Amino acid sequence: xxxxxxxxxxxxxxxxxxxxxxxxxxxxxxxxxxxxxxxxxxxxxxxxxxxxxxxxxxxxxxxxxxxxxxxxxxxxxxxxxxxxxxxxxxxxxxxxxxxxxxxxxxxxxxxxxxxxxxxxxxxxxxxxxxxxxxxxxxxxxxxxxxxxxxxxxxxxxxxxxxxxxxxxxxxxxxxxxxxxxxxxxxxxxxxxxxxxxxxxxxxxxxxxxxxxxxxxxxxxxxxxxxxxxxxxxxxxxxxxxxxxxxxxxxxxxxxxxxxxxxxxxxxxxxxxxxxxxxxxxxxxxxxxxxxxxxxxxxxxxxxxxxxxxxxxxxxxxxxxxxxxxxxxxxxxxxxxxxxxxxxxxxxxxxxxxxxxxxxxxxxxxxxxxxxxxxxxxxxxxxxxxxxxxxxxxxxxxxxxxxxxxxxxxxxxxxxxxxxxxxxxxxxxxxxxxxxxxxxxxxxxxxxxxxxxxxxxxxxx
Ligand SMILES: Cc1cc2nc3c(=O)[nH]c(=O)nc-3n(C[C@H](O)[C@H](O)[C@H](O)COP(=O)(O)OP(=O)(O)OC[C@H]3O[C@@H](n4cnc5c(N)ncnc54)[C@H](O)[C@@H]3O)c2cc1C
Numbered sequence: 001x002x003x004x005x006x007x008x009x010x011x012x013x014x015x016x017x018x019x020x021x022x023x024x025x026x027x028x029x030x031x032x033x034x035x036x037x038x039x040x041x042x043x044x045x046x047x048x049x050x051x052x053x054x055x056x057x058x059x060x061x062x063x064x065x066x067x068x069x070x071x072x073x074x075x076x077x078x079x080x081x082x083x084x085x086x087x088x089x090x091x092x093x094x095x096x097x098x099x100x101x102x103x104x105x106x107x108x109x110x111x112x113x114x115x116x117x118x119x120x121x122x123x124x125x126x127x128x129x130x131x132x133x134x135x136x137x138x139x140x141x142x143x144x145x146x147x148x149x150x151x152x153x154x155x156x157x158x159x160x161x162x163x164x165x166x167x168x169x170x171x172x173x174x175x176x177x178x179x180x181x182x183x184x185x186x187x188x189x190x191x192x193x194x195x196x197x198x199x200x201x202x203x204x205x206x207x208x209x210x211x212x213x214x215x216x217x218x219x220x221x222x223x224x225x226x227x228x229x230x231x232x233x234x235x236x237x238x239x240x241x242x243x244x245x246x247x248x249x250x251x252x253x254x255x256x257x258x259x260x261x262x263x264x265x266x267x268x269x270x271x272x273x274x275x276x277x278x279x280x281x282x283x284x285x286x287x288x289x290x291x292x293x294x295x296x297x298x299x300x301x302x303x304x305x306x307x308x309x310x311x312x313x314x315x316x317x318x319x320x321x322x323x324x325x326x327x328x329x330x331x332x333x334x335x336x337x338x339x340x341x342x343x344x345x346x347x348x349x350x351x352x353x354x355x356x357x358x359x360x361x362x363x364x365x366x367x368x369x370x371x372x373x374x375x376x377x378x379x380x381x382x383x384x385x386x387x388x389x390x391x392x393x394x395x396x397x398x399x400x401x402x403x404x405x406x407x408x409x410x411x412x413x414x415x416x417x418x419x420x421x422x423x424x425x426x427x428x429x430x431x432x433x434x435x436x437x438x439x440x441x442x443x444x445x446x447x448x449x450x451x452x453x454x455x456x457x458x459x460x
Contacts, residue, residue: 029122029318036347173271181279182220
């Protein structure tokens with residue numbers, strides 16, 4: 001649908017009182033829903049669209065691992081929502097959402113309570129530790145920009161530590177990097193860490209550190225990495241990881257990680273100062289608490305129109321939505337691709353409801369997937385078509401850079417990646433809050449709570 005689909009109904013069709021649409025979350029689902037709503041309803045000044053997020057930027061997660069390994073500057077993948085909305089009628093409200101009252105149709109944030117006529121839930125997911133939270137308190141995750149910067153700093157610091165360390169066991173521990181989870185995030189990160197450590201950091205620290213002292217381990221609980229790709233591509237990815245020197249442990253469960261000692265099935269304890277947990281996600285706790293019909297994984301069940309099955313005028317997109325894929329008979333996977341496509345349909349349907357137009361059903365056939373593995377290598381599968389190697393890597397970059405919402409950052413990122421090919425990745429630390437880096441699991445690093453009164457909107 002384009003904005004012109006609604007043109008004929010504009011004259012005289014504006015609601016008399018302000019019609020409030022609240023979009024919770026400015027990630028892939030929320031941001032794109034708001035952008036499409038802005039297009040479809042742009043001539044209706046009485047429709048107020050407000051997007052609420054705890055942070056003032058949209059985070060482009062598919063490139064987080066590049067930031068975690070010094071290949072892309074943090075701001076290239078974090079784009080100010082105010083800039084994105086500047087030329088639209090959409091309002092941004094930056095603050096933590098504290099509660100949603102579906103009966104009274106209101107949302108409370110750290111700043112105020114706002115009412116809605118239509119609500120879009122797109123608060124994403126959080127890391128699932130599967131009950132291992134306590135043992136993983138020194139583990140990193142890769143969900144936020146802060147996580148990426150903290151990992152990057154930590155990798156550099158481990159090389160600094162090993163540089164002067166005389167005790168061989170402590171040296172080995174500093175230079176052992178573990179990633180848990182063989183999905184796309186874990187595989188991409190393990191590949192990038194390997195390249196970063198062996199190429200970039202070794203250049204800076206090579207006087208006292210040898211290549212054979214560096215270990216990168218990837219641990220996966222099931223018998224296969226990248227289960228979302230066709231099996232031959234999973235196998236190709238596995239071969240690639242092993243070929244470049246990553247130690248892959250399949251069918252291996254993590255039993256514990258205390259005092260930087262890793263315990264896994266079938267191996268004696270391994271000292272590793274770095275562990276990144278990339279083994280799964282679960283629904284945002286705010287979503288879990290809502291009295292809406294959910295599937296067993298806690299995602300909200302939606303109709304084909306993306307409206308909640310149990311509450312009218314509550315729309316759900318992205319990781320929060322459990323929407324059955326009619327082509328496969330199971331819910332769509334929680335990916336950015338799904339979120340962006342759902343955003344367009346949800347926005348269409350909200351606008352169509354206001355303008356009394358026919359609504360659409362969400363249907364999308366998954367065309368394929370991408371995964372990059374270290375420098376200059378990526379696997380791409382789309383329908384019958386598969387590409388790997390440097391061509392895959394170029395396509396991977398082109399596709400993702402093209403999807404960055406701000407054109408200027410597309411240029412920066414393209415330029416940054418070419419610089420990376422020609423020159424080197426960054427090995428400069430970026431100082432963060434010291435407690436966060438010391439203990440990433442205990443500080444709410446990704447949450448920024450502003451003082452009440454900051455950044456108030458003149459209208460909801
Ligand atoms: C490292 C990484 C790599 C990934 N790579 C890919 C990839 O290559 N391809 C792909 O398709 N998918 C990828 N994904 C998955 C993809 O990021 C998600 O599926 C997608 O972001 C889901 O969109 P969403 O809108 O549901 O949630 P999100 O994009 O996570 O947005 C949720 C938003 O809600 C905000 N929020 C949450 N709680 C609150 C609160 N209480 N108050 C205020 N604001 C709140 C958050 O700040 C966030 O901005 C990756 C994910 C990660 C972590």
